[in-house]
Amino acid sequence: MSAIIVKELTKKFGEFTAVDSVSFSIETGELFGLLGPNGAGKTTIINMLTTLIIPTAGDAEIAGYDLRRDPARIRNNIGIIFQDPSLDIGLTGRENLEFHAMMYSIGSDERKKRIREVLDVVGLADKADILVENYSGGMKRRLEIARGLIHYPKVLFLDEPTLGLDAQTRRSIWEHIRKLNRDYGTSVVLTTHYMEEADYLCDRIAIIDHGKIIALDTPSGLKSRLRGDCVSLEIEGEADIFSAALGEKDWVKEVVQNGKMLDVIISDYEKNIPDIFQTAGVLGIGISSINFNKPSLEDVFLRLTGSTIREQEGSRKSVRRERMRRRMLR
Amino acid sequence: MIQGRVVYVLWRREMIKYFRARSRIAGAIGMPAFMLVFQGMGFRRVEFPGLPASIGYFQYLVPGIIGMTLLFTAAYAGMSVIMDKQFGFLKEVMVTPASRTSIVLGMISGSATTSLIQALIIMMMSVLLGFRLPFIPAILSSIVIMVLISMIFINIGLILSSVLKDFHGFSTVINFIAFPLFLLSGALFPVSNLPASIRALSYFDPLTYGVDALRGVLIGHCEFSIALDISILLTLSVMMVFASGYFFRRAEAI
Numbered sequence: 163m164s165a166i167i168v169k170e171l172t173k174k175f176g177e178f179t180a181v182d183s184v185s186f187s188i189e190t191g192e193l194f195g196l197l198g199p200n201g202a203g204k205t206t207i208i209n210m211l212t213t214l215i216i217p218t219a220g221d222a223e224i225a226g227y228d229l230r231r232d233p234a235r236i237r238n239n240i241g242i243i244f245q246d247p248s249l250d251i252g253l254t255g256r257e258n259l260e261f262h263a264m265m266y267s268i269g270s271d272e273r274k275k276r277i278r279e280v281l282d283v284v285g286l287a288d289k290a291d292i293l294v295e296n297y298s299g300g301m302k303r304r305l306e307i308a309r310g311l312i313h314y315p316k317v318l319f320l321d322e323p324t325l326g327l328d329a330q331t332r333r334s335i336w337e338h339i340r341k342l343n344r345d346y347g348t349s350v351v352l353t354t355h356y357m358e359e360a361d362y363l364c365d366r367i368a369i370i371d372h373g374k375i376i377a378l379d380t381p382s383g384l385k386s387r388l389r390g391d392c393v394s395l396e397i398e399g400e401a402d403i404f405s406a407a408l409g410e411k412d413w414v415k416e417v418v419q420n421g422k423m424l425d426v427i428i429s430d431y432e433k434n435i436p437d438i439f440q441t442a443g444v445l446g447i448g449i450s451s452i453n454f455n456k457p458s459l460e461d462v463f464l465r466l467t468g469s470t471i472r473e474q475e476g477s478r479k480s481v482r483r484e485r486m487r488r489r490m491l492r
Numbered sequence: 493m494i495q496g497r498v499v500y501v502l503w504r505r506e507m508i509k510y511f512r513a514r515s516r517i518a519g520a521i522g523m524p525a526f527m528l529v530f531q532g533m534g535f536r537r538v539e540f541p542g543l544p545a546s547i548g549y550f551q552y553l554v555p556g557i558i559g560m561t562l563l564f565t566a567a568y569a570g571m572s573v574i575m576d577k578q579f580g581f582l583k584e585v586m587v588t589p590a591s592r593t594s595i596v597l598g599m600i601s602g603s604a605t606t607s608l609i610q611a612l613i614i615m616m617m618s619v620l621l622g623f624r625l626p627f628i629p630a631i632l633s634s635i636v637i638m639v640l641i642s643m644i645f646i647n648i649g650l651i652l653s654s655v656l657k658d659f660h661g662f663s664t665v666i667n668f669i670a671f672p673l674f675l676l677s678g679a680l681f682p683v684s685n686l687p688a689s690i691r692a693l694s695y696f697d698p699l700t701y702g703v704d705a706l707r708g709v710l711i712g713h714c715e716f717s718i719a720l721d722i723s724i725l726l727t728l729s730v731m732m733v734f735a736s737g738y739f740f741r742r743a744e745a746i
Contacts (some may be wrong), residue, residue, distance in 0.1 A: 237589040248580035252509045263503035265588035305738055309584075 163226070165190045165317050165349035166211065171220035173206050180206040182373040183220065188351060188366075190316075193343050195364035196353040197459075198489040199467070203373040204353035205245060208321050211351070212242050213439075225316040238266070239317030243306050245322045245353075251295040255286055255305050258294060259312055266313040280308040284338055300331035307338055311346070318342070320352040324359060336363055372466045384462045390415050391431045392455045393438065395424045398448035407441055494597060498590040502598025502713040503605065508571075510606045517610070518569075521680045524561040524614050528554070531680065532621065542682040547713055555706035556679030558611050558634075559641060559699055563677075565610045566642040569603030569668050570649025574662050577653070581652035599732065600646050607642035626680065629708045637709065640725040641702035646669075654739040677703050684715065698728050 166188040179204040188194045195301050196204045209215045211224055213233040222229040225239040226398035233258070238381040249258055256277060263273040274472040281287040294302065299361055303323065323339065324332040340363065343350050354360050359380055363383045369377040369384070377384060405419045408426055414432045428434050432473065442449050505695075510516070532550045539545065543552055576582040585595060597665070619625055649666065656662045676683075677699035683691055694700045705721035708714035714721070 167632050170746075214513075214583065214587060231692065234589050237587060242587055244580060244583060246580045248584040250505070250509075251579065253505065257505075257508065261501055262584070263586070264497055265590050267495070267497055267589075393716070433667055 163190050164188060164194065164223070164227060166321055166351065167195075167223040168207075168211070168430050169221045171207065171210060171222055172218045173203075173210060173215065176216045180373055181210070181217075184370075184373070184375055185220075186368055186375060186378060188317075188349060190349055191343070192349050193350045193363055193365045194352070195360040195367040196351065196370055197355065197357070197367050197463070198353075198370035199355055202370045204292075204370055205321055206373075207370075208242075208319050208351070208353060212240060212319055217268055220456045233316065238313075239316045241310035241313065241318045241322045243303075243310045243318070243323055245325060247302060247306070249294050249302055249305060252293070254293055255281075255292050255297070256290040258305060259281060259290075259309055260453075268313060276314075280311045283311065283342065284308045285334075291305075300327055300334075303327060303331070303335060304338070307342075311342060311348075311396055314346065315348060317349045317351065320350065322353055322355070324354075324356065332359070339363060357463060359423050361459045368387075376466050377462075381459060383444045384459060385457045386463070387462060389456065390429045392429045392461075393426045393428060393431065393435065394453040394455070395426065395438070395449055396451040397422050397424060398450050400445075400447060404442060404447045407445060408438070411437070413437075413442075493591045493593065495591055495594040498594035499598040499601060502585075502595065503602045506599075506602025506606060509572075517613075520565050520594060520610055521561075521613055523564070524610075524615050526619055527556050527560065528614065528618055528621065531582075532557075540682060540685070542684045544713065550618075550622060551624065551709070551711050552713070553680065554615070554623045555634075555710050556703050557618070557679070558638065558706055559677060559679050559703040560674050561611045561614045561630060562638055562641045562702070563645050563670055563674055563699055565607040566603060566645035567649045567666050569599070569607070569646045570651075570653035570666070571659070572603075573599065573653035574656065574659060577657065578659070581631070584696045591614075593737055596650065596733075596737045596740045600643065600736075601651065601709055603646045604639055604642045608638055611638050611642075624707075626710055626712070634706055634709045637702065637705045637722065637725065640701065640722070640729050643685040643729035644698050644702075644725070644732050647729075650736040651732075651739045654736070654742070673699050675699050676700065677679075678715075681701050681729055682715070698725065701725055 164187045168184060168186050170183045170185050171181060172183050174177065196207060198204050199246045206215070211222055211229070211235055213229065215440055217229070224236045227235045227239070229236065250261070253261065259277045259280065260273065261311055263276065267274065278287070281290050284307055285426050286304055286308065288299060289297070289301060294305065297305065307323070318473060320339065327335070329482050336359070339350060339352070352363065358364060364381060366378065366380055367384060368375045401419060401424060405417050405424055409417050413429050415429065418425040426438070435454070439449065505632070505702040532553050535549050538549050540549065543549070573582065576585070625631065648669070652662060652665060656665065676697045678694060678718040679699070683694045683700060686694065701716065701724045704714045704716050705718055705725065708718040708721065
């Protein structure tokens, strides 16, 4: 059975089309990622699937209920962890959880049991009676995750679950997400613009740009689209001849020449990199530098969305863009 | 559809936060308390035309200040909705299966309770300053009137909060609305002393009837009749509950 079926879902804000006829489906128990730059339309998709905003066109079915006919039943069966904080900081952690459980009409005994349970899952049992305003960013996020779990949702939506958190907290939240997916069989939909997060967590990833899905596959399936590993070489001597010689080898899939720079896409790099040196030696060509890259999701992303990454924050991105620019200048 | 549990949990949240924020209580009580002390004590011996000599100015003023307390605390109830919106908590409320009607009723009941507590604190202070309380049945009926008054202004605040997005806009608009309502209501002086043109305006002020009804039951003096006052208050508060329910259902959570 599918946890979510989305058919040609569209959302327009005035003239601007935020989500453009998006279709996909998610299996029960799947960990599904929506990956894309800021402003790609990920949050708008989540807001529609969680009944907070009404789609302009298209349909969706969540946990077996129709989005347009049964929003209340859908709300009963989903949990959401919003991108922006949504806790009452004037209440304690436990009071936030109690409030949530009561809004879902969970009875008193069951409520106490479940609160204890979810507090254990996120490791906040000893901090439950402190006011949330005294929590750290990571603790707040964990509390929100606990809150999203308390009514045993069939589908859990996480909108940028680790945005702005330090590496250690991010790791621990990843472990929580995996654990609840495994232990509760909860289907999880998460949005992120962190490649490694999508790579590490998701069974399948939809890459979204300008409101459209431009690729949908498993992380390894996406990476294999790059058709191999990339060796970057800087050549001294006749690069054209070397490039032609490499092009004849059956383990070379593609050679991209840019002046003295060669990007060679190869298979079985363990075996074949020595052959590159041998070929260069035979032709009397010097290799002044070599760089080897296994394809990452980031490369896939760049290949699919082009080099323009519409990122405002995140120094990581600007470093990358700077690297790209330098590569182009060379 | 009204879900009792939802109304209760929203009411309880308001109570927890109210009793935790002592400064908020002190701040909200401060203004009417000052009015009570300085206005009440300062004008104690003044004789107003249109006011029976048997009722001193202080006796006359106390119901007015109670009305003022209700007006300001109730109208500011919308502020907590704005805060919830800005802190993202409103989204969390809206994404639960709770019905919108129950959510609005929960908010109203919470704010009505806090307004009532504030008004009762002012009433107790006034007793310390020499206000002569009537018998218990009259006090109980004054509580009913207080609830009706607070309902009207809570809903004005809620409607505003569904339209406005930020603190500054909200407090500016609320002050712009609340001060004329307060001054026109006859809380401080008999409306009959106003020039006819301004007096006509005061008949459109719900608080005029609220303060008049409070005077009727608390000090046995009113310009209209208690029955008229209460029927106007009741009609208005029911209408306002429906109006804010309507606005709240239409408002987007994000």
